[in-house]
Amino acid sequence: MRLILLGPPGAGKGTQAARVSAANGVPAISTGDIFRANIKNETALGRQVKEITASGGYVPDEITNAIVRDRLAEQDAAHGFLLDGYPRTTGQVEALDAMLAEAGHSLDAVVELTVDTDEVVQRLLARAQDQGRADDTEEVVRERMRIYAEETAPLAAVYRERGLLSQVDGMGTVEEVTGRLEAALARTTG
Numbered sequence: 001m002r003l004i005l006l007g008p009p010g011a012g013k014g015t016q017a018a019r020v021s022a023a024n025g026v027p028a029i030s031t032g033d034i035f036r037a038n039i040k041n042e043t044a045l046g047r048q049v050k051e052i053t054a055s056g057g058y059v060p061d062e063i064t065n066a067i068v069r070d071r072l073a074e075q076d077a078a079h080g081f082l083l084d085g086y087p088r089t090t091g092q093v094e095a096l097d098a099m100l101a102e103a104g105h106s107l108d109a110v111v112e113l114t115v116d117t118d119e120v121v122q123r124l125l126a127r128a129q130d131q132g133r134a135d136d137t138e139e140v141v142r143e144r145m146r147i148y149a150e151e152t153a154p155l156a157a158v159y160r161e162r163g164l165l166s167q168v169d170g171m172g173t174v175e176e177v178t179g180r181l182e183a184a185l186a187r188t189t190g
Ligand code: ADP
Pocket: 008, 009, 010, 013, 030, 031, 032, 033, 035, 052, 053, 054, 056, 057, 058, 059, 060, 064, 084, 085, 086, 087, 088, 089, 092, 135, 144
């Protein structure tokens, strides 16, 4: 199964990605997690992306695409993956298309988690207190939402035109959303 999970910051993609990947035996790959791990470990990549992620901006495509290319080349992704937080720009869509084409693979589905924006801002602010993420202050949250609307929301239409998009209501309990996601996947991937 090769799957993309789309949705705004705070839609619960990370939580759902972990559950869906465990249930389907494919790794969940989160570019946000990869960047955070590199920042924490003070790697060269971490130093490159620290300020950008802290301000809510997007890491340049060439950096992000190279990271995903390396990650998808790992053994555990050979038979499938769930991408969480990638692609986020049309340039990343094209790069992913090229990576998949080279490997002779194709996407099975793109699922967009839809949420109420006000509710999501509240969730993110609550998470800021729990996890102390540097990018969860109100100002940065609003900036991430703005950039999402501008850069990433249009990707849904791209995948809809390809007949790959399903939309899943991301509001409700974690279990409710997982149930809807699994139902959508059963419909689209058989
Ligand atoms: P979110 O809660 O916004 O979904 P993520 O954990 O996915 O957060 O990403 C955190 C930050 O990492 C983003 O705000 C951005 O700065 C950077 N980032 C993650 N994925 C990408 C990507 N595909 N392209 C560019 N930047 C990214």
